[in-house]
Amino acid sequence: MIRVIVCGAYGKMGREVLRAVHNDPHLSIVGAVDINSDFADVGDIIGAGKTGVTVGNDLLTVINETKPQVMVDFTNPQSVLNNIRSAIKNGVCPVVGTTGLTEPAISEIRELCASTKVNAIISPNFSIGAILMMKLAQEAAKYLPHVEIIELHHDQKLDAPSGTALRTAELIAGVRGEMQQGHPDEKEKLTGARGGNLSGIRLHSVRLPGYVAHQEVIFGGLGQTLTIRHDSVSRESFMPGVVLACKKVLTVDGLIFGLEHIMD
């Protein structure tokens, strides 16, 4: 059994991860952390009866008391880097879905993993369909370099654009390079109307109740468009990826960025 703690346990993803880890025969929930902890029993949160594992409010205390091998983090961009540092420095392998980590932060984590020999897996998206969407988009961009991204999420999401949209744009830019799209003299009559700009790729963020996590990658060519769309209609979509990462993180080499690298 791999000993797992969940950081952000009361969150939308944290609750789902508690359930998925609890239900997996090879993983064991030994601890949980949330900033607003009321020290509830994890079993009460997921409707599984008493487990004897409670939600603490301090990561280092939970690590010291529960001796985990893996920390799953679904918190927020402000907290995630410190959580990762605390885990690695205490020999605990992070599995991270929280978005918003900057390039310098990722470099720091890579170096920390190398110097401590503690592994980590970070993925902006843990659903297989989103990983395929990104792979297919990279392929399509070789032939149809004009592309824009529309991501649609629930209205409680803190970051825009989504980590998935940013990653998709970076992967496409890696294939087709920097490129000016649209009319060179176009003018925004309303600030933001053309969306964010990454290497010339426009990213548009929709936030509405009713959505979970969705993305369209739209390619335009002569007399045609191609749309690659992925829909997470439930947060269960991320769980096979998270569970896989919890099992693989102990034996990968250093920091792995992207679920695609452990999916074979």
Ligand SMILES: NC(=O)C1=CN([C@@H]2O[C@H](COP(=O)(O)OP(=O)(O)OC[C@H]3O[C@@H](n4cnc5c(N)ncnc54)[C@H](OP(=O)(O)O)[C@@H]3O)[C@@H](O)[C@H]2O)C=CC1
């Ligand atoms: N990689 C992937 O596949 C996916 C990634 N995500 C990402 O995961 C993150 C979380 O998403 P979601 O679950 O919807 O967000 P939520 O806001 O629902 O959950 C985050 C939880 O973490 C708590 N929290 C905040 N700071 C800390 C801290 N320092 N220690 C412990 N707990 C803390 C929050 O408390 P409080 O509310 O009081 O701040 C909240 O309970 C986001 O960055 C999102 O983009 C989401 C889905 C899939």
Ligand SMILES: O=C(O)C1=N[C@H](C(=O)O)C[C@H](O)C1
């Ligand atoms: O906040 C979310 O919900 C999600 N966040 C991740 C992101 O920013 O890409 C993954 C998924 O889109 C759901």
